[in-house]
Amino acid sequence: MESSFCKNFNKYSIRPSSLDPMFASIRSLPGIGQKVYRLFAKLLNVKRAESEICLVDFLHFLPHSVINRSNCSGIAYAAKGKNVILKLIIDRHHPPSCFGKRNMPYRVLAHDNTGNIMLVFFHAQHKWLLNQLPVGEKIVISGRVEWFNNHAFMVHPDHIISLADSKFLTPVEPVYPLTAGLSSKTVSKAMIQALNRIPSFKEWQDEALLRREQFPTYREALTAIHMPDTPLVISATSPARRRLAYDELLANQLALALVRCKRKHLLGRRMPLLGTYLETLYKALPFRLTQSQEQAFAEISQDLAAPQRMLRLLQGDVGSGKTIVALLAMAQVAESGVQSALMAPTEVLAQQHYANIAFLAEKVGLKITLLTGREKGRERASMLKKLSSNNIHIVIGTHALIQEEVDFHDLAFVIIDEQHRFGVHQRLQLMAKGDMPNMLVMTATPIPRTLTLTAFGDMDISKLLQKPIGRKPIKTAIISTNRMAELLQRMKDALERGEKFYWICPVIEESKNINLISTIGRFEILAQKFGNLVGLVHGKMSIKQKDAAMTNFKLGKIRLLVATTIVEVGVDIPDASIIIIEHAERFGLAQLHQLRGRVGRNDRYSSCTLLYKEPLSSVARARLNIMRNTEDGFRIAEEDLHLRGEGDLFGTKQSGMPGFRFVDMEAHKDLLEIAQKDARSVLERDNNLESPRGKALRVLLYLFRRDNAIRLLRSG
Numbered sequence: 185m186e187s188s189f190c191k192n193f194n195k196y197s198i199r200p201s202s203l204d205p206m207f208a209s210i211r212s213l214p215g216i217g218q219k220v221y222r223l224f225a226k227l228l229n230v231k232r233a234e235s236e237i238c239l240v241d242f243l244h245f246l247p248h249s250v251i252n253r254s255n256c257s258g259i260a261y262a263a264k265g266k267n268v269i270l271k272l273i274i275d276r277h278h279p280p281s282c283f284g285k286r287n288m289p290y291r292v293l294a295h296d297n298t299g300n301i302m303l304v305f306f307h308a309q310h311k312w313l314l315n316q317l318p319v320g321e322k323i324v325i326s327g328r329v330e331w332f333n334n335h336a337f338m339v340h341p342d343h344i345i346s347l348a349d350s351k352f353l354t355p356v357e358p359v360y361p362l363t364a365g366l367s368s369k370t371v372s373k374a375m376i377q378a379l380n381r382i383p384s385f386k387e388w389q390d391e392a393l394l395r396r397e398q399f400p401t402y403r404e405a406l407t408a409i410h411m412p413d414t415p416l417v418i419s420a421t422s423p424a425r426r427r428l429a430y431d432e433l434l435a436n437q438l439a440l441a442l443v444r445c446k447r448k449h450l451l452g453r454r455m456p457l458l459g460t461y462l463e464t465l466y467k468a469l470p471f472r473l474t475q476s477q478e479q480a481f482a483e484i485s486q487d488l489a490a491p492q493r494m495l496r497l498l499q500g501d502v503g504s505g506k507t508i509v510a511l512l513a514m515a516q517v518a519e520s521g522v523q524s525a526l527m528a529p530t531e532v533l534a535q536q537h538y539a540n541i542a543f544l545a546e547k548v549g550l551k552i553t554l555l556t557g558r559e560k561g562r563e564r565a566s567m568l569k570k571l572s573s574n575n576i577h578i579v580i581g582t583h584a585l586i587q588e589e590v591d592f593h594d595l596a597f598v599i600i601d602e603q604h605r606f607g608v609h610q611r612l613q614l615m616a617k618g619d620m621p622n623m624l625v626m627t628a629t630p631i632p633r634t635l636t637l638t639a640f641g642d643m644d645i646s647k648l649l650q651k652p653i654g655r656k657p658i659k660t661a662i663i664s665t666n667r668m669a670e671l672l673q674r675m676k677d678a679l680e681r682g683e684k685f686y687w688i689c690p691v692i693e694e695s696k697n698i699n700l701i702s703t704i705g706r707f708e709i710l711a712q713k714f715g716n717l718v719g720l721v722h723g724k725m726s727i728k729q730k731d732a733a734m735t736n737f738k739l740g741k742i743r744l745l746v747a748t749t750i751v752e753v754g755v756d757i758p759d760a761s762i763i764i765i766e767h768a769e770r771f772g773l774a775q776l777h778q779l780r781g782r783v784g785r786n787d788r789y790s791s792c793t794l795l796y797k798e799p800l801s802s803v804a805r806a807r808l809n810i811m812r813n814t815e816d817g818f819r820i821a822e823e824d825l826h827l828r829g830e831g832d833l834f835g836t837k838q839s840g841m842p843g844f845r846f847v848d849m850e851a852h853k854d855l856l857e858i859a860q861k862d863a864r865s866v867l868e869r870d871n872n873l874e875s876p877r878g879k880a881l882r883v884l885l886y887l888f889r890r891d892n893a894i895r896l897l898r899s900g
């Protein structure tokens with residue numbers, strides 16, 4: 185058994201030798217010693233402990249812009265301020281006459297057959313310059329020409345090159361992000377060497393597509409980008425960029441499709457809907473399910489009953505009622521006598537889920553418990569014992585669930601709430617506590633379609649598109665802090681009417697560096713005006729203090745809660761009807777949307793005020809306007825993406841979104857659709873990538889570092 189497994193493993197997961205040159209260390213390039221290597225690591229943002237930088241990593245590193253040197257047939261024709269290449273003969277050196285004065289320039293006179301030019305250097309080393317610009321020699325330089333009183337000057341040429349080396353100086357020069365100590369010239373030189381080492385791969389893309397899109401080969405595309413002959417090459421729409429973007433997208437889609445195929449073959453456990461708990465649970469619900477909720481539960485229920493393992497994403501805007509769907513699913517699982525765990529990212533959320541569903545669960549005989557970091561001593565020991573002896577059907581908790589001493593009797597269903605807060609490994613850690621558990625991931629983050637495809641393509645997706653009936657739209661206003669007095673007056677009236685408010689600020693404490701009102705500062709101001717109706721909650725408070733504030737707000741002892749974004753995710757206090765977000769211009773739209781979702785959770789009218797500090801840039805205004813114009817989280821996400829380009833949608837890099845080198849989501853949307861279809865159709869015909877194209881596609885997976893997926897291929 186073992187040996188045959190190893191054989192297959194070797195056969196399918198060893199890198200084809202045609203790729204060896206691409207995975208050689210960049211240390212094998214001339215001129216890259218220890219010191220320069222370290223600079224390259226910094227440039228490519230590779231930490232020392234991570235793997236060695238290979239040629240392919242380097243080649244996939246895009247220049248961020250180009251210098252376009254106009255063709256110029258001599259000094260006399262060089263326009264003011266233009267970047268040019270000149271062939272010069274060096275005439276004379278003029279070191280600064282007085283060495284005591286540091287700021288005197290070093291000057292070098294040179295000419296060509298159209299005129300004279302003066303090269304100017306500050307803080308220059310005499311010896312170095314004599315060496316670079318020997319008198320009487322022909323030298324090629326590039327840089328910006330300035331004219332003064334009919335005399336041409338060039339201050340600090342970009343390049344000084346011997347005639348023999350001048351082939352490295354192209355009219356269009358790629359510019360890479362700068363790292364101190366590493367010149368663009370060093371990068372370019374190494375890049376040209378690297379380009380020369382790209383083997384000619386068998387084409388992995390479809391012939392018809394190549395022709396239709398006029399794509400160059402992989403090698404031609406990289407060469408075009410690193411040795412551009414026109415500045416247009418590096419723009420997102422050039423055939424070279426599109427080719428590489430398509431390669432990258434296809435690698436991504438193929439990897440996801442492989443994971444998906446593999447999972448479809450993974451055995452799960454059947455947990456059919458029997459009705460034992462569900463029948464009574466349906467009757468006990470205090471409301472009617474929305475059609476979306478019915479539909480989502482039907483999909484989940486079917487997955488649970490099927491023999492394959494479930495991996496499903498439940499996407500639903502804030503307030504769409506995901507928790508109840510989760511409870512229904514967990515009840516179905518309990519009917520088979522096995523256990524479910526729901527993991528939430530914060531204690532507040534775990535508690536809230538528990539508070540919302542424990543009452544319903546217990547009513548129908550389900551045993552449910554809460555496990556966070558706070559239960560201690562005997563209470564905790566007894567709870568853990570119940571878990572391991574099958575006296576609990578449902579456990580709701582935080583990260584505490586993945587601690588080592590937590591041991592389930594038979595964990596068969598795992599739900600992760602607010603997915604983007606957890607890393608993939610935490611997801612896997614919880615999975616590992618069970619035996620082939622089914623998994624449901626819930627997220628309220630509206631993820632644009634393009635990102636869903638690239639990041640969650642391995643999951644099946646259910647969506648809650650409707651909100652519970654009776655919800656009124658939230659009225660959103662955008663106002664300047666200059667109108668604070670007016671706002672406070674309106675708040676006073678609202679408090680007298682008995683309304684409950686949130687007031688959100690971006691930072692906890694004031695600081696010298698940023699000129700923002702803090703949560704604490706705002707709390708003090710409002711407490712002076714409205715007394716003990718005002719409460720405060722932020723991340724630096726103790727758990728006890730936070731709880732007390734939230735409870736008092738829930739009970740109505742506090743009616744104006746000043747808070748940080750701590751309330752952003754999932755906090756559910758249905759009778760809070762007004763939210764004021766200060767420095768709204770500072771927040772991401774996804775975040776504003778989440779925050780706004782804290783109100784409008786019942787059938788009363790509610791409002792959201794986006795307070796900004798002047799001056800407001802036009803982009804900032806456009807973004808706030810999106811918030812005013814729609815409550816549709818998906819539209820907000822799409823428009824935000826559109827406004828700031830790909831950006832960092834979640835404000836964190838840990839979102840599990842794949843990092844792309846060549847893909848620009850906005851510009852390459854069309855390619856994404858094609859790539860998804862292409863990947864699926866390839867695997868339908870050739871599910872182990874063994875056909876000629878399949879084999880070529882394996883190479884693609886390696887080149888774009890998606891080769892983990894290759895491990896999933898089975899022998900025929």
Ligand code: ADP
Nearest residue numbers: 471472473474502503504505506507508652756
């Ligand atoms: P989210 O999707 O943001 O996690 P929740 O599950 O917290 O939403 O639900 C928001 C609120 O709506 C809760 O108070 C919940 O009890 C309520 N709710 C859920 N489903 C319905 C429904 N079908 N009808 C009325 N209220 C509902």
Ligand code: MG
Nearest residue numbers: 506507628754
């Ligand atoms: Mg929720």
